[in-house]
Amino acid sequence: xxxxxxxxxYLVSGVLFILALRGLSSPETSRQGNLFGIIGMVIAISVTxxxxxxxxxxxxxxxxxxxxxxxxGSFIAYRIPMxxxxxxxxxxxxxxxxxxxxxxxxxxxxxxxxxLGTPGNIKLASLIExxxxxxxxxxxxxxxxxxFLKLQGIMSGAPxxxxxxxxxxxLLLLLIVILxxxxxxxxxxxxxxxxxxxxxxxxxxxxxxIGGADMPVVISMLNSYSGWAAAGIGFTLENxxxxxxxxxVGSSGAILSYIMCKGMNRSFFNVILGGFGATDQTSxxxxxxxRPVKSGNADDAAFLMKNASSVIIVPGYGMAxxxxxxxxxxxxxxxxxxxIKVSYAIHPVAGRMPGHMNVLLAEANVPYDEVFELEEIxxxxxxxxxxxxxxxxxxxxxxxxxxxxxxxxxxxxLDVEKCKSVLFVKRSxxxxxxxxxxxxxxxxxxxxxxxxxxxxTEDITKNL
Amino acid sequence: MEIDxxxxxxxxxxxxxxxxxxxxxxxxxxxxxxxxSVTNAISSVIIVGAIIAALSGSDGVVFSSSSIYxxxxxxxxxxxxxxxxxxxxxxxxMYKKKKKDK
Numbered sequence: 312x313x314x315x316x317x318x319x320x321y322l323v324s325g326v327l328f329i330l331a332l333r334g335l336s337s338p339e340t341s342r343q344g345n346l347f348g349i350i351g352m353v354i355a356i357s358v359t360x361x362x363x364x365x366x367x368x369x370x371x372x373x374x375x376x377x378x379x380x381x382x383x384g385s386f387i388a389y390r391i392p393m394x395x396x397x398x399x400x401x402x403x404x405x406x407x408x409x410x411x412x413x414x415x416x417x418x419x420x421x422x423x424x425x426x427l428g429t430p431g432n433i434k435l436a437s438l439i440e441x442x443x444x445x446x447x448x449x450x451x452x453x454x455x456x457x458x459f460l461k462l463q464g465i466m467s468g469a470p471x472x473x474x475x476x477x478x479x480x481x482l483l484l485l486l487i488v489i490l491x492x493x494x495x496x497x498x499x500x501x502x503x504x505x506x507x508x509x510x511x512x513x514x515x516x517x518x519x520x521i522g523g524a525d526m527p528v529v530i531s532m533l534n535s536y537s538g539w540a541a542a543g544i545g546f547t548l549e550n551x552x553x554x555x556x557x558x559x560v561g562s563s564g565a566i567l568s569y570i571m572c573k574g575m576n577r578s579f580f581n582v583i584l585g586g587f588g589a590t591d592q593t594s595x596x597x598x599x600x601x602r603p604v605k606s607g608n609a610d611d612a613a614f615l616m617k618n619a620s621s622v623i624i625v626p627g628y629g630m631a632x633x634x635x636x637x638x639x640x641x642x643x644x645x646x647x648x649x650x651i652k653v654s655y656a657i658h659p660v661a662g663r664m665p666g667h668m669n670v671l672l673a674e675a676n677v678p679y680d681e682v683f684e685l686e687e688i689x690x691x692x693x694x695x696x697x698x699x700x701x702x703x704x705x706x707x708x709x710x711x712x713x714x715x716x717x718x719x720x721x722x723x724x725l726d727v728e729k730c731k732s733v734l735f736v737k738r739s740x741x742x743x744x745x746x747x748x749x750x751x752x753x754x755x756x757x758x759x760x761x762x763x764x765x766x767x768t769e770d771i772t773k774n775l
Numbered sequence: 776m777e778i779d780x781x782x783x784x785x786x787x788x789x790x791x792x793x794x795x796x797x798x799x800x801x802x803x804x805x806x807x808x809x810x811x812s813v814t815n816a817i818s819s820v821i822i823v824g825a826i827i828a829a830l831s832g833s834d835g836v837v838f839s840s841s842s843i844y845x846x847x848x849x850x851x852x853x854x855x856x857x858x859x860x861x862x863x864x865x866x867x868x869m870y871k872k873k874k875k876d877k
Contacts, residue, residue, distance in 0.1 A: 321823075328817045329794055335802045335810050338870040345809075345863050348817055352856055359823040365830045369837045373829050376846045380853025387854070388861035396808055396866075403815045403859060406851040410821050413848035417828035421841030424831030436781060534811055541818045546784060548824050554784055558791030560814040563799040567807060659804065666807030670866055673805075678873035684804050 312361040318551060320358045325555030327351030332559060338679055355552045393674040394631045397530060397663040401459040404533045408451030408514075411540040412507060415445035418547055419503055425548060431498050437547050438498070442491045444543030445503070446510040451536040453514030458529050461518075462663060468523025476520060483513050521582065524628075524705075526663045527571040528582045535564025567665050574659030574685075576711075576722035604740065604752055606759040609770030612734050615758070617775060619696035621652040623688065625725055626668050627661045629702020629737070633764035636675040639701060642772045643677070649775070654691070655682040656725055658706035689726050698730040700751075701764050704737070708749045717747060733757040736767050809866045816859025822852035 334344015542557025
């Protein structure tokens with residue numbers, strides 16, 4: 312296949328990827344968008360085979376390895392429960408990162424195959440691109456692995472901080488730049504290996520100080536990195552499809568990180584530097600006098616809801632942990648039978664990844680036009696009779712609006728306290744990840760329901 | 776003087792960032808999780824590099840030191856391509872509108 316034709320076809324597949332993302336602007340067009348993405352991928356892979364034109368025994372092995380990877384991927388995709396989506400995405404990011412590292416290594420060892428020069432005499436521009444691709448890929452890999460371990464609970468979600476952490480990271484980043492410069496002048500393979508090793512280390516160090524609830528930012532950030540890694544490799548291979556895709560994914564991840572940071576009213580650097588909640592705890596514990604809390608049982612909750620005419624449900628990460636989404640939908644079905652209007656309010660950072668709650672509700676067959684974002688629904692709380700908070704905490708804390716001393720002051724929160732009554736399902740009175748007490752617990756109109764989210768929801772349904 | 780082809784690739788790159796910016800802002804927040812899984816799948820187009828690397832061995836030698844990395848990258852990218860697109864498909868199939876008769 313002529314290089315011009317294959318370049319044009321790569322461009323076509325890049326455009327199809329753009330259309331794939333475009334499709335996600337509404338659920339109706341999204342499935343078609345996904346199809347565009349698949350077609351784009353098929354084109355890119357076929358063109359590569361045709362342009363390499365090497366159908367020797369190596370080709371068979373390519374197909375075999377492709378089939379192995381493909382079946383593993385399909386198996387995972389069908390088996391994974393929707394609640395584990397954040398882990399899955401983090402895991403997948405690590406694979407993209409590692410693949411970028413491998414491709415860069417291969418191009419470094421055998422540059423002739425990629426038209427980049429000969430070993431020890433690689434074109435300068437290609438070498439820089441390769442180094443960037445490998446470094447970003449390695450950071451993506453080790454960072455995603457840590458994120459995955461934290462999300463899986465294998466590693467504690469608590470931020471791990473130590474003295475001189477930021478200085479160390481800064482020095483290592485500087486080291487990467489120096490290594491790249493030396494690599495360009497010496498073409499030494501040892502430097503290339505060291506570069507990759509240092510990048511792995513940085514990825515690890517960047518993610519360990521970040522706490523579990525900041526995961527939405529981390530996952531989006533790693534999403535972005537995996538895109539930049541792909542783009543770096545795309546420049547090395549002079550491949551348009553990779554460059555376009557890398558840029559798309561890179562900016563997509565960056566936008567998601569921005570949205571998540573705004574949802575927490577924190578700057579990106581504040582999240583990346585990490586350790587949130589670990590520093591403020593001493594000052595918080597002083598004014599923790601015992602305040603009276605009203606607690607109730609499923610019977611009380613059912614009574615309140617039965618007499619309501621509109622109910623707003625506020626789900627959070629706790630719902631995902633308790634796998635309560637199906638029980639919740641059954642409860643809502645019962646409420647609807649009694650002519651009670653029900654809607655769902657979702658905070659941008661609810662859950663462990665962007666859109667986490669929406670997927671879980673969709674899984675439980677909740678129609679997406681009953682689910683609203685913060686800005687769309689926040690004014691409705693004043694007119695609603697009951698707010699049912701299930702597994703959310705900090706995103707409902709009125710302190711964010713009233714107390715400038717609070718670490719979460721200024722964060723956009725759901726105006727849950729404006730409802731006539733608030734039902735708050737929670738296992739204990741312990742504060743959320745920010746380490747601050749939720750004022751909502753002590754309000755006149757709040758009824759605490761201390762129980763597992765799933766069990767409580769089922770009990771309420773029985774009592775309705 | 777002729778323009779370096781690198782400049783053209785850079786132009787494509789910069790323009791794609793802008794396209795990505797506007798396209799992603801128009802993605803509805805409720806689909807942010809499928810957005811992440813589908814971007815994951817498409818970034819695995821890095822498999823084109825892996826295929827070139829895997830087929831770089833000279834005649835008769837399938838597994839050279841450089842092609843092995845290519846084969847490994849093919850497995851990783853293939854997991855991602857299939858996993859990413861299928862899981863996105865699975866998620867998107869769940870998004871349903873309210874039924875009118877209810």
